[in-house]
């Protein structure tokens with residue numbers, strides 16, 4: 001039987017198990033990436049493992065999230081990251097060099113290889129034909145130490161692209177359409193493999209927009225073939241030697257298949273507050289807009305910014321709209337500066353920010369009260385922008401430019417029949433002067449006062465007792481569990497301090513209650529923990545004494561993070577039992593043996609429920625040890 005691309009790469013990297021869907025497997029990791037908001041913990045954990053130099057082919061540490069320096073914390077963390085990278089054989093991308101995923105695409109991603117990154121949008125590199133997976137910092141630390149990455153072999157969903165996009169319709173509309181069809185839960189346990197004649201019509205940055213936002217489907221990752229377009233892109237980046245051709249075998253099999261006719265697509269938009277709440281832009285035409293934000297790892301490539309610059313050239317943005325632009329990388333920034341497009345953007349009244357995540361993670365540019373903010377980003381969870389009652393919409397750069405000019409949600413086709421046509425550069429500007437290579441000298445690691453030691457986890461007792469500290473609904477994101485934003489992000493290296501903000505937007509009393517009660521249980525609905533890879537959403541609850549989370553279902557990365565930090569992730573055998581448990585109920589769970597199903601006693605109601613899990617033997621051993629660090633220190637992998 002022929003293999004698809006996903007199976008080919010997994011097979012080549014397989015360390016244990018077989019590539020049958022659902023099998024527990026482990027794979028060799030070639031490359032890792034971290035960013036600063038997850039990186040400090042990842043490197044503290046790497047240090048605790050005690051390996052002197054990384055064992056990967058390539059590891060890169062980026063600074064792109066925590067760049068608003070309103071106190072010493074972020075600057076100190078940057079210094080920590082630079083020195084610890086240098087010491088352990090890791091490349092360091094300095095603040096200002098760009099967003100990790102954009103820079104990695106330009107300078108490091110390689111078709112056919114595996115990448116593990118401590119950021120949920122690591123799948124961006126699938127645009128280059130890599131198996132690129134987002135994970136918690138501890139899993140990335142283990143990969144840097146040469147350990148294989150453990151996961152369940154995903155199913156492969158073939159996305160067959162037919163024809164080509166019409167003018168003013170772009171890659172963002174493809175992924176928004178897929179989100180509309182599949183929803184934020186639709187990709188769980190799957191990899192999306194793109195194929196069909198439409199593939200060749202998409203450039204690498206366009207493919208990367210699609211694989212980037214595949215994260216919002218809950219998918220393990222997404223991937224495109226490595227073809228002639230990939231070759232031209234790598235050549236233009238001075239990396240022709242990194243190219244290998246990669247496609248599915250002729251008779252390749254897939255577990256599922258969908259088809260998208262690119263010609264039929266029109267400009268799409270995701271409404272507040274979920275990326276799958278998608279409709280056509282036309283349907284919302286005329287809605288007043290107060291902010292337009294262009295950038296993020298989804299849409300900040302040279303093509304994206306040139307498209308916006310061409311649309312705004314010689315015009316002025318609407319007087320009621322604040323337009324902010326963050327170029328994805330120094331490469332993009334410098335290229336639009338050199339060719340005059342930046343001057344056109346400035347002249348139109350756009351506010352230019354540095355090359356970082358910025359407003360995407362609430363690092364500044366919080367919109368006005370009840371604002372409508374149209375963003376080219378990938379997530380519009382409530383409150384993520386920094387303004388809880390803001391209405392955030394997600395759309396393409398073309399739609400964003402149209403809204404910036406008219407002050408209302410506008411179909412870009414209204415700007416004229418001729419859409420800006422941006423050619424992929426034959427040669428990108430290559431200057432890696434902000435990438436610091438590791439040192440051979442003896443390096444002293446700098447640790448500012450914001451860096452607190454890793455909290456200690458404790459081995460699991462035979463019985464877990466405690467009350468339900470919080471009951472939540474469906475689709476709780478890690479932004480709900482452990483919010484980000486300019487005020488909280490600087491505390492990422494300080495678990496005692498950041499734990500004071502757990503569930504801040506859901507129930508600000510949570511940390512106090514958890515501490516008073518000496519810990520307990522959290523109850524969740526379906527798709528609990530969707531969104532980011534931040535392990536702080538497990539680490540900080542663990543610090544507050546949460547020992548088990550019981551839900552209808554979990555998102556992949558958060559589930560792995562809970563296990564890594566010794567929190568037992570359980571689901572109800574009978575989903576209806578979720579309705580029978582209330583916040584405040586006293587629960588008891590015997591966990592001396594973890595074989596499912598387990599019996600959950602509700603002492604308040606005098607009832608019992610069956611709960612279960614999908615844990616493998618390794619997961620159970622990790623939980624017993626109180627978390628992955630303890631487990632690895634016992635000498636196991």
Ligand code: MIC
Nearest residue numbers: 037038119120121532533534
């Ligand atoms: C995000 O987009 O939510 C983030 C911020 O990039 C996170 C990582 C983090 O919380 O540090 C992610 O996507 O994993």
Ligand code: SF4
Nearest residue numbers: 121296297357360361
């Ligand atoms: Fe940064 Fe936003 Fe991308 Fe996360 S989604 S890596 S915050 S740009």
